[in-house]
Amino acid sequence: MQFKKIWQFRLILLCFIACNVCFNATSALNAQSSKIEKLKIELAETSTDTAQMKLIYRIAYSLRTSQPIEALEYAENGLEIANQHGGLKYLGAFNYVKGRIQKRLGRFDESFESFEKALVFYRKKGKDKKNLKRIADVLNAVGNLNISRGELGDAKIRFKESLNIAQNLKDSILIAVNYNDIGITHFNAGKYALASEFYLKAVAIRETIGHTQGLMLSYNNLGVLNKQFNKLNVAMDYYKKGLNLAIEKNDQFRIITSYNNIGSIYREKGKYDKALEYLYLGLDRAKLMEAKSNIAQFLFAIGVTYDEQNDSQNAIKYLSESLALYTEINEKVGQAKSCSKLGVAYVNQGDFETGITYLRRGKEYSLNSSYYFGLQDLLDNLSFAYASLGDYQNAYQYKREHQELNDSLVSAQAQQTVLELQQEYEDEVKTREKMQQIARLNAQKALKETQTKYLWISLGILIVSMLMLGFLLLRTQLMNTQLNSQNNIIEEKNESLKETNIQLNKAKELAEAAAKAKEDFLSTMSHEIRTPMNAVIGMTNILIDESPRKDQIANLKTLEFSANNLLNLINDILDFSKIEAGKIVIEKVEFDLKELVQNLISTLNVTTRKKGIDLKLLFESNNLKRTIIGDPTRITQIISNLVSNAIKFTEEGYVKLICQVREAKDGKVNIYFAVEDTGIGIPEDRQKAIFESFTQASSNTTRKFGGTGLGLAITKRLVELQGGEIKVDSTLGVGSTFYCNLDFELGKSLSEAQAEKELVPISRGGLSGVRVLIAEDNKINQIVAKKILAKWDVEIAIANDGLEAVQLIEKQDFDIILMDINMPNMDGCEATIAIRAMKDPKKAAIPIIALTA
Numbered sequence: 001m002q003f004k005k006i007w008q009f010r011l012i013l014l015c016f017i018a019c020n021v022c023f024n025a026t027s028a029l030n031a032q033s034s035k036i037e038k039l040k041i042e043l044a045e046t047s048t049d050t051a052q053m054k055l056i057y058r059i060a061y062s063l064r065t066s067q068p069i070e071a072l073e074y075a076e077n078g079l080e081i082a083n084q085h086g087g088l089k090y091l092g093a094f095n096y097v098k099g100r101i102q103k104r105l106g107r108f109d110e111s112f113e114s115f116e117k118a119l120v121f122y123r124k125k126g127k128d129k130k131n132l133k134r135i136a137d138v139l140n141a142v143g144n145l146n147i148s149r150g151e152l153g154d155a156k157i158r159f160k161e162s163l164n165i166a167q168n169l170k171d172s173i174l175i176a177v178n179y180n181d182i183g184i185t186h187f188n189a190g191k192y193a194l195a196s197e198f199y200l201k202a203v204a205i206r207e208t209i210g211h212t213q214g215l216m217l218s219y220n221n222l223g224v225l226n227k228q229f230n231k232l233n234v235a236m237d238y239y240k241k242g243l244n245l246a247i248e249k250n251d252q253f254r255i256i257t258s259y260n261n262i263g264s265i266y267r268e269k270g271k272y273d274k275a276l277e278y279l280y281l282g283l284d285r286a287k288l289m290e291a292k293s294n295i296a297q298f299l300f301a302i303g304v305t306y307d308e309q310n311d312s313q314n315a316i317k318y319l320s321e322s323l324a325l326y327t328e329i330n331e332k333v334g335q336a337k338s339c340s341k342l343g344v345a346y347v348n349q350g351d352f353e354t355g356i357t358y359l360r361r362g363k364e365y366s367l368n369s370s371y372y373f374g375l376q377d378l379l380d381n382l383s384f385a386y387a388s389l390g391d392y393q394n395a396y397q398y399k400r401e402h403q404e405l406n407d408s409l410v411s412a413q414a415q416q417t418v419l420e421l422q423q424e425y426e427d428e429v430k431t432r433e434k435m436q437q438i439a440r441l442n443a444q445k446a447l448k449e450t451q452t453k454y455l456w457i458s459l460g461i462l463i464v465s466m467l468m469l470g471f472l473l474l475r476t477q478l479m480n481t482q483l484n485s486q487n488n489i490i491e492e493k494n495e496s497l498k499e500t501n502i503q504l505n506k507a508k509e510l511a512e513a514a515a516k517a518k519e520d521f522l523s524t525m526s527h528e529i530r531t532p533m534n535a536v537i538g539m540t541n542i543l544i545d546e547s548p549r550k551d552q553i554a555n556l557k558t559l560e561f562s563a564n565n566l567l568n569l570i571n572d573i574l575d576f577s578k579i580e581a582g583k584i585v586i587e588k589v590e591f592d593l594k595e596l597v598q599n600l601i602s603t604l605n606v607t608t609r610k611k612g613i614d615l616k617l618l619f620e621s622n623n624l625k626r627t628i629i630g631d632p633t634r635i636t637q638i639i640s641n642l643v644s645n646a647i648k649f650t651e652e653g654y655v656k657l658i659c660q661v662r663e664a665k666d667g668k669v670n671i672y673f674a675v676e677d678t679g680i681g682i683p684e685d686r687q688k689a690i691f692e693s694f695t696q697a698s699s700n701t702t703r704k705f706g707g708t709g710l711g712l713a714i715t716k717r718l719v720e721l722q723g724g725e726i727k728v729d730s731t732l733g734v735g736s737t738f739y740c741n742l743d744f745e746l747g748k749s750l751s752e753a754q755a756e757k758e759l760v761p762i763s764r765g766g767l768s769g770v771r772v773l774i775a776e777d778n779k780i781n782q783i784v785a786k787k788i789l790a791k792w793d794v795e796i797a798i799a800n801d802g803l804e805a806v807q808l809i810e811k812q813d814f815d816i817i818l819m820d821i822n823m824p825n826m827d828g829c830e831a832t833i834a835i836r837a838m839k840d841p842k843k844a845a846i847p848i849i850a851l852t853a
């Protein structure tokens with residue numbers, strides 16, 4: 001009876017809407033409240049229990065959306081009367097309406113209990129049509145409660161039960177309700193194609209019968225679905241359609257749901273002010289209604305909006321409030337979402353530890369509520385947070401979990417779709433078989449009767465087949481839509497993986513850039529220090545040469561020693577940083593090894609003679625009279641490092657350099673280099689360490705002998721760059737031998753090389769009168785160069801940069817040019833190109849020597 005009256009009331013209201021073009025929300029509100037007032041007056045005047053219960057039920061049901069608290073009071077009162085006097089029908093009805101109000105108020109556990117009771121009473125009551133309809137209503141309500149609690153499987157079972165009853169009763173409204181709600185379970189499970197199919201089934205029925213209340217829901221759901229596919233404008237249209245209907249109906253809950261949805265679309269579009277405007281409106285209304293679930297929803301949405309605006313502080317404030325409220329009403333999905341977003345907000349704020357705590361809580365809630373899509377984001381965020389903390393093990397673990405979950409979801413979904421399709425196919429085959437059977441029977445009957453009838457039946461079969469063909473085509477299309485939606489999901493996941501890779505690459509690039517900046521700094525600084533150091537050494541040498549007073553000599557010697565030491569250190573650092581940066585390229589030049597080592601030994605001999613030790617050279621060419629192809633500069637550096645060390649650490653006895661050609665064939669030669677000394681030796685346990693940078697054999701080495709511990713590290717790298725390996729044999733107190741083998745390609749015969757050399761014109765006696773142009777921008781370097789060259793009686797001209805050099809050469813003749821590389825206006829390389837391009841062939845061929853500190 002109650003239902004019938006309510007539907008009658010709705011019908012009247014519908015007619016009213018149709019007749020009044022200017023109908024608006026206020027008048028609806030007035031109509032509704034005056035109707036309730038009337039009911040209340042009627043109630044006051046009634047005395048019988050049944051009449052009272054009838055009225056109370058109508059009041060509670062009418063108030064349930066606009067004033068749920070008051071409605072609940074009426075329902076409880078009604079239940080009290082029913083408990084004392086009423087039959088099963090009212091016991092069921094009051095529990096049902098109570099359950100619905102409790103659900104709206106977010107009191108899920110209580111709501112569940114009320115529905116259970118309602119079902120018990122209704123089932124006891126019997127199986128008449130009206131009662132079956134009531135059972136179907138409760139089943140649907142329980143399904144909706146299941147959805148709120150994240151129990152999608154249970155929800156679907158209830159909806160299908162309810163749908164079955166509704167179909168038997170041919171109750172269009174209830175059929176549409178269940179279609180719609182099954183759509184919601186599909187949507188929540190991420191099966192969008194199925195969701196869309198069920199939503200549209202519901203809309204079709206609702207539009208046909210003009211069911212406003214239901215249409216509001218449908219529009220809302222279609223809005224959500226379109227939003228999911230990023231069709232924001234379509235979604236907004238649906239939401240606004242829904243809002244208009246809700247205002248017309250004065251359905252407060254639908255109004256605030258619409259506010260929430262419209263707000264979320266604005267947020268999606270990046271119009272945050274508009275979004276917040278709608279969300280705060282909704283929040284205020286929800287608070288007025290004391291609807292906790294909705295309040296929590298708005299707090300959450302506002303928090304997310306602030307988070308997207310990078311306002312972490314406000315985001316955290318609102319998300320914490322929403323979490324507290326969701327926890328209070330035990331809404332697991334809400335808790336999962338709030339924790340997840342709260343975690344992200346903390347991560348965005350740089351507080352990774354708190355972020356991780358929330359994300360992990362969120363993970364637990366997600367697992368409890370089967371909120372799998374939320375879980376995916378969450379795992380991703382956890383992985384990111386751990387990676388930001390440098391905890392790559394956990395980061396990797398969560399990334400893997402994320403991937404595994406993704407894979408299982410995609411395959412579970414695929415499996416589910418296959419099962420559903422299979423079921424549909426089987427149903428369809430059965431129908432087809434049945435229809436064919438009927439057709440066959442008809443055909444036989446018709447044959448027996450008349451030929452004409454047979455013709456008609458055949459035609460019928462044809463039509464049926466065409467219909468089936470059409471159905472099959474439709475089904476294929478549906479399958480395609482489903483597959484497409486799956487592909488979309490997979491593509492999205494791929495995108496997110498790609499994004500992660502991009503982020504990792506960016507981090508790698510940053511790290512590389514930092515390393516490069518460090519190397520650049522080191523090499524630039526070393527170079528910049530080298531220039532003035534050279535001036536210090538140059539000037540000291542000049543002072544020593546310019547017959548200083550006796551008492552000054554010792555000081556100048558100390559200055560010279562310290563400056564040389566410092567320069568060596570700088571040279572080593574520069575060399576080392578260049579090697580570490582991989583900037584050293586081993587050259588391939590033809591040279592005479594014997595000549596090189598002989599020159600080297602005669603230079604180093606000056607020091608050994610001073611120390612009173614012998615410097616010996618053992619060169620065994622094994623009759624190989626060829627040049628070799630390699631990098632003479634780096635060979636010189638290796639040998640001089642080793643020999644200098646040997647001299648440094650040897651007080652008596654000798655230092656011997658050994659070069660032996662060991663094997664020569666196929667245009668290649670293997671040469672053994674060794675430096676042997678009778679010095680202090682190296683303890684066995686330090687023989688490996690000394691090749692590391694900044695490492696010496698013992699802690700007092702620097703004090704006694706100076707040095708930095710870089711020489712051997714450089715030597716080792718240089719040997720390795722040429723494909724060899726350096727080793728040491730040493731006995732403490734007896735001496736050391738450093739040795740290595742290097743391969744070289746063979747060059748020309750020595751006699752040919754010698755002949756080529758002799759073609760080089762030899763300068764006229766000494767340097768006296770040679771005209772030298774120095775292109776150098778550094779004033780001190782100019783002075784040093786001038787002073788040194790002046791001693792050899794040469795004619796000197798100075799150019800302050802490349803441009804001046806070119807201009808001077810055009811005006812005057814020079815025999816040689818000493819060219820600095822880095823100069824303002826025109827650098828050494830550009831100047832050299834300009835000189836080489838000069839018209840006068842003599843000028844274009846002037847020898848140019850690069851000059852550097």
Ligand code: ADP
Pocket residue numbers: 645646649677679680681682690695696697698701706707708709710711712713736
């Ligand atoms: P530095 O000589 O500047 O300290 P090196 O890298 O050239 O740096 O050498 C590292 C250490 O190896 C030296 O400090 C010294 O302790 C040890 N060492 C190197 N060559 C010899 C040698 N010929 N005899 C004894 N000790 C040596």
